[in-house]
Amino acid sequence: MTSEITLFVNPTAGSGRGARAAQPAASALRDAGFSVRTVLGEDAGDALRRAREAVAGGTGALIAVGGDGMMSLALQAVAGTSTPLGAVAVGTGNDFARALGLPVRDPAAAGRLAAEVLKAGTARETDLGRVGERWFGSVLASGFDSRVNDRGNRMRWVGGRFKYDLAILAELAAFRPVPYRVRLDGGPLREIEATLIAVGNGTAYGGGMRICADAVMDDGLFDVTVVGACSRTTLLRVFPRVYRGTHLDHPVVSVHRASSIELAAAGVTAYADGEPLGALPLTATCVPGAVRILAP
Numbered sequence: 588m589t590s591e592i593t594l595f596v597n598p599t600a601g602s603g604r605g606a607r608a609a610q611p612a613a614s615a616l617r618d619a620g621f622s623v624r625t626v627l628g629e630d631a632g633d634a635l636r637r638a639r640e641a642v643a644g645g646t647g648a649l650i651a652v653g654g655d656g657m658m659s660l661a662l663q664a665v666a667g668t669s670t671p672l673g674a675v676a677v678g679t680g681n682d683f684a685r686a687l688g689l690p691v692r693d694p695a696a697a698g699r700l701a702a703e704v705l706k707a708g709t710a711r712e713t714d715l716g717r718v719g720e721r722w723f724g725s726v727l728a729s730g731f732d733s734r735v736n737d738r739g740n741r742m743r744w745v746g747g748r749f750k751y752d753l754a755i756l757a758e759l760a761a762f763r764p765v766p767y768r769v770r771l772d773g774g775p776l777r778e779i780e781a782t783l784i785a786v787g788n789g790t791a792y793g794g795g796m797r798i799c800a801d802a803v804m805d806d807g808l809f810d811v812t813v814v815g816a817c818s819r820t821t822l823l824r825v826f827p828r829v830y831r832g833t834h835l836d837h838p839v840v841s842v843h844r845a846s847s848i849e850l851a852a853a854g855v856t857a858y859a860d861g862e863p864l865g866a867l868p869l870t871a872t873c874v875p876g877a878v879r880i881l882a883p
Contacts, residue, residue, distance in 0.1 A: 592616050592705075593641040594625045595634070595661050596676075597653030608677040608694035609652050615698030619706065620700050621647070631660060638664035648881060650701055652694070654678010658724060659860035662715065666722040666877050671710040673701035673881035680861060683724045686804060687713070687882040704881040714747060715877035716788045716859065717738035718869050724861035724878075726792040726799055727871055729850055730765045730783030731814070731822070736793065736858045755826060764816035767852045768868075771811070771845040780816040782839075786848055786871050787812065790832075793862060800832025801842070807875040811843040847872045856865050 596609045613623045626641055628634025635664040638649060641666050650673035651661035658674055665672045675697040676684035689698040704710055716723045728736055739754040764780040785792070787799025802810035814825065817839045826832040835842060850857070851868035858864055 590621050591646055592621045592623050592648050592650060592701075593613055593638070593646040594623055594663075595638050595641075595649050595651045595657065596627055597651075597657040597678075599633075608675050611695040612650070612652060612675045612698035612701075615695050616650075616702050619645065619699070619702035620798055621702060621705070622625075628874045634659055635663055640672045648705060650675060650698075650702065650881070652677065653696065654745060655680050655683055655725065655861045658683045659722075659862050662722045662724055662860075662878060665690065665879075666715055666717075666874075671705070671879040671881050673697070673704075675701075680792070681793040682726075682727055682794065683789060685795070686725065686789040687711070687880055689882055700883070701881040704883070710879035711805075712876040713878050713880045713882075714787065714788055714807060714839055714875050716809065716871050717874050718857075718859065718864060718871050718879070721859065721864060722874075722877065723788065723864075724804075725789035725860050727786040727857055727859045727864065728783070728792060728798075729785070729855050729857045729867060730767075730781060731758060731796065732783045732785060732792070732796075733856055733858045736861060737856065737863075739793070747863065759819055759822070762819055762822065765852050765855060767850065769851075770849040771843060772847055779813070782803070782814040782817055782822060783812075784814075784850060785812045786810075786850075788873060796829045797832035797844075798829050798834075800835055805876070808844045808846055808875055809848060809871070809873050811845060811848055813841045814841070815839045815841070845873075 626637045648671045651657045654674040735754045785798045787802040791797045799810040846863045
């Protein structure tokens with residue numbers, strides 16, 4: 588293992604926390620004996636190109652400094668390689684880091700943990716989801732939740748969990764169940780009406796919404812949470828329970844486990860790790876051990 592570590596930094600994450608977090612994380616890594624170089628980018632495409640160059644050049648680890656969007660970008664650089672991925676989680680949601688038990692908004696602690704795992708050689712093999720050439724670590728959203736995500740991303744004037752609460756209320760005004768066509772693990776095609784279908788490698792999205800609360804990130808399976816067709820009143824009762832994960836026992840909710848899923852629906856855009864993935868239809872596959880994470 589090379590002693591050079593690459594910090595992959597989003598300077599704008601968490602209203603500027605990304606830029607401020609890079610220094611204490613770098614100091615912790617240097618104190619542990621590693622040399623550190625920083626990768627920025629003029630935009631997402633340029634940053635990803637630079638990260639891939641670092642991985643191809645043999646960096647000892649790629650450590651993303653930012654939020655879930657930065658982790659998503661970093662996954663595109665390291666997935667399917669032997670280069671481990673670390674996280675200095677200082678964004679708004681940090682769902683991927685929380686699911687892995689990593690420090691949140693404590694860059695020095697995150698840097699120390701990454702150094703400890705690197706020295707011990709105990710990086711954790713973790714599954715990822717894949718849609719075409721895109722990888723995701725947490726949850727793929729489609730339906731009501733992806734519309735909420737879309738609206739929440741446009742609400743620049745408010746942050747954190749409150750942003751998604753407001754987006755939920757706004758989207759309720761136009762709420763309609765979605766006619767889906769679904770196939771699990773190559774089985775029979777099912778036509779269902781649902782409020783949303785969430786495909787979870789990890790447990791949460793939107794800054795702590797535990798939509799796939801029982802998902803395990805190294806079992807080779809997605810947890811597919813289906814919120815069936817329901818009234819606005821029922822949705823208002825069920826959706827707040829997602830923060831505790833207690834929505835899963837509601838009669839309108841069902842959970843399925845599968846290694847692949849085909850989803851089709853008209854007029855629905857999918858999001859993965861909070862980033863727009865594209866319009867349905869799509870096929871998502873769970874890839875076991877696709878990434879090595881610097882996690883306990």
